[in-house]
Amino acid sequence: MPQFFFNKRLILLLVSIIILVALIGFSLRERNQLSWPEQFLKDTAGWFENIFHKPVSATVGFFENLNDLQDTYDENKKLKARLDEYVKLKTEVHHLKKDNEDLRKILGKEKDDLSKASHIQAAVIGRNPDRWHEMLTINKGTLHGVEKNMAVETSEGLIGKVKSTNKFTSSVQLLTSIDPKNRISAIIQGNKDAYGVIEGYDDKRQALLLKRIPYDKKVKKNSNVITSGYGGVFPHGLVIGKVIDVEIDEHGLNQKAYIKPATDFYDIHNVIVVKRDIPSEEEINKEEDDGQ
Template sequence: MPSLFRRKRLMIVLLGFIVLVTLIGFSIRDRDSLSTPEKFLQDSVGWMQTIFHKPVSFVDTTVENVQDMFNVYEQNQVLKTRLSEYKGVIQENQRLNKEVDELQDTLGKSEGLSDYSSIQATVIARSSDRWFEQMTINKGEEDGVEKDMAVMTSDGLVGKVKSAGAFHSTVLLLSGFDRSNKISSWVVREDKEEAFGLIEGYDDESGRLLLEGIKLDEELEPGDTVISSGLGGVFPSNLRIGTVEEVVNDQYGLTKTAYVEPFADLFDINHVMVVDRSVETIDTSSEAEGDES
């Protein structure tokens, strides 16, 4: 019995193998059409692939979209950062262009002061509690700066050296002047002689200098130019100070006081010239006459 059982199982295995080989051979041969079972099997596999492909494709697309969103966000952050950098570069370029223009104007004005020795300097600090009164420059006694020297920009006079250190100096601005700091001045008028006066203070309310001690018979007009006279022994002559805007009688009615608008912007100063009047002017014409004689 056991041997018969084995023979039956062997026969079944052999028949199954023959059927399998036959089916394989039938399926791999060239045919123009598929059998009904093959069609059913192909369609079933296709449906299963379609069912599984859609969620997989949806998940894959969603993941790609999320990654793209993160990439766009990162790129947007990079672009914002670069845009901020570009704005900073533009502002820095504008600031540098302004400084270049100021330096060129200052150098051009320095050439005009041929009778004086001028020292180029840069403002490095302004006191927070005395912003409108004084500032610090990067030149001192080692550079030839001394106390009471005039300080100006390319536009006009801004003040004088209050104190000089070895390498830095403190400048007292015109807006910090009082009666103890005077500037001997001329008022230049058309078709008239110059009128004399003294810059003796600063009016905080109007932001103008006070030119006092003007004779009552002197007729000043708005727009007249005020320059240093050089008579006070501290400031050189012909330094531009400002223009007359208003003239009033003093409280005693003995002299006139003129309100003068400074040529220079006292609140926006970056580069200055320290003017030394100790340099003597050489009269070349006199020298030429001496040589001829």
């Protein structure tokens, strides 16, 4: 009797396994339609998912919106503080500008601005291949107001000065020219400006030499170099270039800086002749001599 029940159970187990495998195979095959139990289970799961998904999404979105609102509030607070600082700074600048104008009028110094200058547009019409880095010729002369020693620049920066003039043309001596008299008073801009004199050109480094910088002055690389206006010829503020290196000079008493020119001296087509509005010391002395 027990053997009979054992065989019966074994047969039921085998039949169940066969049915389960058949159902698995049936569910895995490609079908256009699901069976009704599968549809029921899928629809039920979808219904519960839809019920719980909306509240959860709404709750998560609510907290995300709160965080975004807090971030927006903080950013708005910072921007408002900066705006208040900007308005305050703008007011102070306007006030200082007005005070400066009033003081200049009181002191009678409005005319004595070393940066004030007149400009004459000109074009390069000649360049000797043998003296390519020394001299060029422009199409403006004395009839156009060009005078000897006037500064000449391009849109990028200073290139030299007027060496000689004719009625319709002028010769311009470049900063790269080897001439002991070709000197320019310059400023290295920084927290504390350093003064020196442009004297010569280093062909190897392709850089202008700025000499006579005091030994104790701290000069940083990439500092801007401009004309000082104290040389009596050039106006203040003409761009010369940037510092690429600094070292002690051969005498060990001062520093010298190598300046990368702001302008490409090899490729020059259009220039600007700059006349300083404030008269030089020579012009003042000449006027005094003529008056006597």
